[in-house]
Amino acid sequence: MGKGKCRIGLIRVVSFADEGIANLHGQLIEERFPALSVVSRCIPDQPEGIYDDATEAKAVPKILELGTQLVEREGLEALIVSCAADPGVEELRRRVKVPVIGAGSAAASLALSYGTRVATLGITEGTPSVMKRILGSHLVGEAKPTGVKTTLDLMKPEGKQRVFDTCRALVERSACQVIALACTGMSTIGVAKELERETGIPVIDPVLASGFCTWFFLTR
């Protein structure tokens, strides 16, 4: 590990006007990994973020452009795409020479190091396909809270309550050993720790997971 901090880029897939909210995922990572300095950027014109195939398709070209800029013009040493669907991650890996970590694959991967029965809890219908592919036969349950459509719904008080109710039922139904949160909006509302206390099993925050994997590959 070098002496200075590693400067990494983090791509938000929601166009937040509020800089505080836009920087929140980066701050979570900086607090946990003081060796990383995070430059956060939002993609333009997507105020509700990614919550289905159409919104994902719309976001990908913007993610590729932003990611390439962050590496080529700003010299950042790694990229995080802060979305559990890993939009653009595979293509960015072909475009830039630095590690590209997706929040969805990071959370799914870390879950597999903990146990063979993994459940996911997100906001989309079904687990994001990248997480499904990584978890394979180890995916034993999946759930989304009713009445939550976009990441913005999670930020309302009833959104958080619904996450709790859904999570309890998921653990009971699936007998999972570990939960991988399948939406980085869950990181925005900081719910992983509380869900762990509630369920008694590890609940993986996808933003922290992506920070952890980035840190691993930069500092090994």
Add this chain to the structure above:
Amino acid sequence: MGKGKCRIGLIRVVSFADEGIANLHGQLIEERFPALSVVSRCIPDQPEGIYDDATEAKAVPKILELGTQLVEREGLEALIVSCAADPGVEELRRRVKVPVIGAGSAAASLALSYGTRVATLGITEGTPSVMKRILGSHLVGEAKPTGVKTTLDLMKPEGKQRVFDTCRALVERSACQVIALACTGMSTIGVAKELERETGIPVIDPVLASGFCTWFFLTR
């Protein structure tokens, strides 16, 4: 994270008489994660370790007994089984209430957070089944150095040279993005960093990977 160190157990699946060698994997983890204090123990009567199905079957009951003791009698907060085959890991998870991390699943899992094309390099014929299961369709290549049968062979000078030759050919043949080392004897000879310099792609050390994952689950 608490203020004190987390005391964890590490099970060596080779019966080393030399305490320095027995403690080496634990030391690698302690150097990298000062928050972890590692108690290393060897299973008895297995001087050549695990290198095929028969030696794995022989080791598993000893691993289960040792792991249970480390948690129940010595109060350790997590267990690492320092073998890429994850022998006994699943069963230990049912027996003890603390995180149980296997070096093989940890290395395979972390590889998946980095890329979709993963190759393994070990000493057994074929990738250990736990790594194969986790990597699924992302496993694009596997290799073992010729003339290396047990972890002890790796520790000879010609063993290391053969690892290098095999690794170069593996990267060329498989076009992998990342290599997960599939034998913790590779950690003993500290070869991951050198292989990275040689190949230009990340090479995951399974002992460090297990340390990373243990640290993640204890300190999230």
